[in-house]
Amino acid sequence: MSAITLNHVSKSWGAMRAVDDISLTADEGSLLVLLGPSGCGKSTTLRLIAGLEEADAGTITIGGVDVTRLSPAERKISMVFQSYALFPHLSVAENIIFGLRVRRVSRAERDARLRRVADIVGLAHLLDRKPSQLSGGQRQRVALGRAIIAEARVCLMDEPLSNLDAKLRHEMRTEIRALQQRLGMTMVYVTHDQTEAMTMADRVVLMRDGRIEQNGSPEELYNRPATAFTARFIGTPPMNLVRQGDHLIGIRPEHIRVVTGGDHAARVKAVEHLGADSIVLCDIDGQPISVRLDGFSKVQPGEDVRLAWEAGHEHRFDPATECRLETSAREGRLATSAG
Amino acid sequence: MTDLAASSPIPERRARSQAWWNAVNAWLLLLPAAVLLVAFTHWPILATIRHSLFITKRNGSEVFVGTDSYGAMAADPIFWKALVNNFWFALGTIPTSIALALIMAVWVNRNMRGRGFLRLAYFTPTVLPMIAVANIWLFFYTPDYGALDQLRGLFGLGGWNWLGDPSTVMGCLIVMVIWKEAGFFMIFYLAALQQLSPDLDEAASIEGASRWYTFRRITFPLLMPTTLFVAINAVINSFKLVDHLVIMTKGGPNNASTLLLYYIYEVAFTFQDSSYAATLTVVLLTLLSAIALLKFGYLDRRIHYQ
Numbered sequence: 001m002s003a004i005t006l007n008h009v010s011k012s013w014g015a016m017r018a019v020d021d022i023s024l025t026a027d028e029g030s031l032l033v034l035l036g037p038s039g040c041g042k043s044t045t046l047r048l049i050a051g052l053e054e055a056d057a058g059t060i061t062i063g064g065v066d067v068t069r070l071s072p073a074e075r076k077i078s079m080v081f082q083s084y085a086l087f088p089h090l091s092v093a094e095n096i097i098f099g100l101r102v103r104r105v106s107r108a109e110r111d112a113r114l115r116r117v118a119d120i121v122g123l124a125h126l127l128d129r130k131p132s133q134l135s136g137g138q139r140q141r142v143a144l145g146r147a148i149i150a151e152a153r154v155c156l157m158d159e160p161l162s163n164l165d166a167k168l169r170h171e172m173r174t175e176i177r178a179l180q181q182r183l184g185m186t187m188v189y190v191t192h193d194q195t196e197a198m199t200m201a202d203r204v205v206l207m208r209d210g211r212i213e214q215n216g217s218p219e220e221l222y223n224r225p226a227t228a229f230t231a232r233f234i235g236t237p238p239m240n241l242v243r244q245g246d247h248l249i250g251i252r253p254e255h256i257r258v259v260t261g262g263d264h265a266a267r268v269k270a271v272e273h274l275g276a277d278s279i280v281l282c283d284i285d286g287q288p289i290s291v292r293l294d295g296f297s298k299v300q301p302g303e304d305v306r307l308a309w310e311a312g313h314e315h316r317f318d319p320a321t322e323c324r325l326e327t328s329a330r331e332g333r334l335a336t337s338a339g
Numbered sequence: 340m341t342d343l344a345a346s347s348p349i350p351e352r353r354a355r356s357q358a359w360w361n362a363v364n365a366w367l368l369l370l371p372a373a374v375l376l377v378a379f380t381h382w383p384i385l386a387t388i389r390h391s392l393f394i395t396k397r398n399g400s401e402v403f404v405g406t407d408s409y410g411a412m413a414a415d416p417i418f419w420k421a422l423v424n425n426f427w428f429a430l431g432t433i434p435t436s437i438a439l440a441l442i443m444a445v446w447v448n449r450n451m452r453g454r455g456f457l458r459l460a461y462f463t464p465t466v467l468p469m470i471a472v473a474n475i476w477l478f479f480y481t482p483d484y485g486a487l488d489q490l491r492g493l494f495g496l497g498g499w500n501w502l503g504d505p506s507t508v509m510g511c512l513i514v515m516v517i518w519k520e521a522g523f524f525m526i527f528y529l530a531a532l533q534q535l536s537p538d539l540d541e542a543a544s545i546e547g548a549s550r551w552y553t554f555r556r557i558t559f560p561l562l563m564p565t566t567l568f569v570a571i572n573a574v575i576n577s578f579k580l581v582d583h584l585v586i587m588t589k590g591g592p593n594n595a596s597t598l599l600l601y602y603i604y605e606v607a608f609t610f611q612d613s614s615y616a617a618t619l620t621v622v623l624l625t626l627l628s629a630i631a632l633l634k635f636g637y638l639d640r641r642i643h644y645q
Contacts, residue, residue, distance in 0.1 A: 052541050073547035085538035089560045089643035098556075099546030130643075150546070 002063045002153035002186040003028045004049060009058030011044055018044040020210035021058070026203070028063075028153075031180050031187045033197040036207035037233070043158055045207070046190045050156050051075050062154055075154075078147035082159040084139050086131040086146075093118075093127040096145040113149055120179070121145040137168045144176070148183065155180070157189045161196065173200055194234050198222065206230055224315075225250070228322035231315060237279055240289045243319065250315035253279065253292040258299065262306030268299050282307065384624060390617035408618040418619065420594045421602040424509065428598060429577035431513035432520065437569055439521040441562070444528030445554075458529070465523040473586035476515045477502075480587075502588055505595035512587070512596055516580060524569045531565040532558075563642045567634065574630050578623060599623055 004026040011019040019041045026032035034042040047053045049060060051072035059068045067075045078099075086095050093114060094101075100110045118124040121141040131139055140160065147155050160176070161169045177200045180187045191197055197204045198218045206213040206221060206229075213233075214226040225231035231239040231250045239250045258280070266282035266289065278297035282289050282305065291307065299305060316325040391408055393401040412418050447458045464472065479486040483498040491499065501511050535558065543553040581601040584590055590597035590605065597605075600623065607616035 050545060052544075072541075072545045077545065079542070079545050081538045081542060083536060083538050085536065085542035087539060087542075087557055098543070098548075102543075102546050102548045102552060146542075146546075 004032075004154060004186060004188060005061045006045070006049070007059045007061070009045075009048060009055050009060060011041075011048055011053060011056050017210050019048065019055075022207075022210075022212055023058075024205050024212065024215060026186055026188055028186055029181075029184045030202040031177065031189060031200055032203045032205060033201035034188065034190045034205050034207060035194060035197040035233075036192065036213070038192060040207040041210040042190045042192075042207050044210075046156055046158055046188060049188060050077060050079050076152050077154040077156055078150045078152040079156040080143045080147050080158065080160045082162055084131075084143040084160075084163075086139060086142055088131055090130075091127065092123060092129050092131070092134070092142050092145075095131065095142055096123075096149055098146065099150050113151075117145045117149045120148065136164050137172065140164060140168075140172060144179070148179065148185075153184075153186060155185045155187045157187065159190055159192070161191070162193070169196075176200070195236065198234070206233060224324070226324050228317045231317070237290045237292075239315070241317070242284065242287050242289060246319060248317040248319040248322070250317060251289075251309050251313055253290045255313035256289070256291040256307050256309045258291060258293065258305045259308050260306060262308035264307045266305055266307050268301050268303045268305060270301055271297060271299055273297070387617045387620050387624070390614055391621050394614045408615055411615065412618050412622070417594055417597065417602060421597045421599045422622075424595070424597055425578065425599045427509060428513060428516075429574060431509070432516045432577055433570065433573040435513075436517045436521045436573060437524060437566065439517065440524030440569065441528050441566075443521065443525045444532055445558075447525075448529060448532045461522040461525050463522065464519045465526075467519075469519070469580065469582035470586060472515065472519050473583040476511075476518075476583075477587055480511055502596075503592055505592055508588060508592065508596045512583065515583065516577075520573065520576065524573070527565050527569055528562065531562050535561055560643065564644055567638055567642060571630065571634050575627060578627065 006022055006024050009019060009022050010017065022041075022045060024032070034045055036042045044053060048055050049062075051067065051070060051074075055068055059066055061067060062075055062077070072079075087098065090098070096117060097110050097114050100113065105113075114127075115124070118127060121144050123138065123141050123145060126134065126138060131142065134142065140163075143160070147157075157176070161172050164172060173196055176189075179185075189196075189200065198221075201218055203216065204218050204221050205215045208229055214221055214230045216224075216226075221230055221234050225234060225239065228241055228248060228250065231241060235252060237253055239252050240256070242249050242251070264284055266284040268280055268282050269288070270281045272279040272281070273296055275296075277295065278293050278299075280291040280293055280297055280299050282291060284307065289307070293299070317323060318325055392403060392405060394404050394408070395401055443461050447454055447461065467475075480501040482488060482500040482503070485501070487501060488498045491497070499507070501507050539557055539561075540553060543557055548556070578598070578600055581598055581604065584596060584598065584601045588596040590601055599619065603616050603619045603623065606612050606619060
């Protein structure tokens with residue numbers, strides 16, 4: 001009983017609508033990622049769920065209970081902050097058991113739970129240290145420990161990995177996901193990093209200007225972006241959007257090939273070698289397009305190449321509304337195969 | 340290491356000359372500050388200590404008397420009176436003004452209407468010169484037609500000579516100094532509070548901590564460096580502030596409001612006894628150094644600095 005539901009929730013700061021009529025559901029035991037560029041309202045949405053901000057309109061329920069007007073403590077949630085929000089004057093152990101002390105949990109139980117949590121997050125040998133004596137990754141673990149010792153069914157995370165280096169971020173990503181599944185928590189995870197969203201989420205909610213742009217599984221967002229915005233946001237590098245006449249066509253870089261006698265003439269602008277593959281940045285009728293090629297590509301900047309892709313890989317968007325055109329994509333495919 | 344040095348004397352000499360130049364550089368950089376400190380702090384202190392061991396004759400010649408002046412001081416009832424007064428003055432002003440400063444700072448740190456005005460109002464007494472403050476409060480305390488006695492009149496109570504009565508004079512001075520100092524200390528607390536991350540409060544509230552619990556276990560411990568700083572300042576001020584005595588009481592009645600520094604001033608410039616004034620000054624210096632030692636040697640190590 002820990003599903004989270006937002007029903008037509010809004011929050012404004014003066015004239016700015018930070019969260020504009022949002023409805024979503026995080027199923028019990030699932031990990032929902034709120035994804036979007038900075039200022040899109042994802043953090044505000046999380047703070048509304050936590051009760052750190054009060055909603056102007058709409059209702060929020062956790063486990064079927066309406067919590068819209070409840071204080072953060074009454075919502076029985078835990079939260080990890082972007083800054084970790086560790087208490088600098090308290091030791092690691094005291095930071096982790098802070099909430100247990102507040103709730104006057106007995107000493108014996110406190111110690112037992114601290115031992116268990118310290119083992120889970122791998123901090124057993126650092127319990128006497130102060131946060132300032134820890135590395136970034138270790139601080140992150142303390143924040144995690146403090147969140148899971150409460151044994152709350154709901155855990156909220158506000159960009160928890162944004163202060164870590166790339167390698168550690170990769171490790172912690174896997175660890176947080178494993179922990180969430182092992183403890184069966186319902187987790188809402190805010191990030192602007194689409195890699196985190198794609199690798200961790202059961203469901204991704206992509207936000208833009210306080211509204212939900214698309215709500216679906218990572219696979220759906222990748223394979224069937226509902227708008228050009230989603231298409232441009234998801235994928236590294238993201239989907240190419242090319243204007244052809246009055247059509248807006250999207251093609252993933254990995255679906256484009258460099259072939260002699262391809263349909264589209266392009267000029268190579270730059271080549272990025274990533275090792276396993278190379279990203280070739282080209283120019284097609286004055287529009288940029290990136291192509292992912294396997295291995296160490298030998299294409300040179302300034303070279304003229306011809307590109308080709310299968311019509312089945314084309315995504316079509318309405319140039320005015322930027323919404324996905326479902327039927328015309330299929331028609332388009334028929335048209336190309338006929339031509 | 341010695342073997343190595345013996346086998347290669349040239350690098351060693353170079354290293355030694357480099358170390359020498361480093362030392363010279365360091366001393367040159369320290370020189371301006373050192374000159375000022377020695378000229379205006381260390382030398383006067385030593386001169387005062389020396390002066391307290393001599394007495395000056397009318398013809399200007401100095402006679403060594405050893406610790407005779409200290410003996411006379413120990414037998415001087417006014418010295419003891421001033422010291423005890425100073426103790427009560429410190430005890431009366433320091434904890435209350437710090438507590439008040441903290442409460443005001445927490446209060447005006449909130450997001451509310453008229454916050455800027457309230458901060459300014461609390462800070463105003465600090466901006467006023469002590470002489471002006473003493474004159475304002477002199478009016479409050481004036482018997483019969485002063486503000487305080489007029490207030491008493493409303494309740495049918497008779498006039499009271501607040502500053503003329505040994506039982507009330509110290510209390511009156513303490514209230515005034517608290518009024519003057521609390522706003523100044525508030526500024527430090529306010530600055531410290533604004534340095535604290537709001538995330539900490541939010542994290543505590545998610546864990547279910549009440550406001551008071553959060554203040555007690557998070558905010559107050561994190562403000563300790565400020566509290567220490569403010570407390571040291573308050574102690575020094577309680578020995579340093581004497582301007583108001585000149586205006587309001589001149590140490591009276593019957594030395595009931597004499598403070599140590601005011602007594603030193605009187606001895607030196609009214610009684611023209613500079614060697615006894617030097618003796619008293621040495622006591623004041625010893626007291627203040629003891630406080631500084633306590634701060635740097637003990638309290639600093641027990642406080643969390645960020």
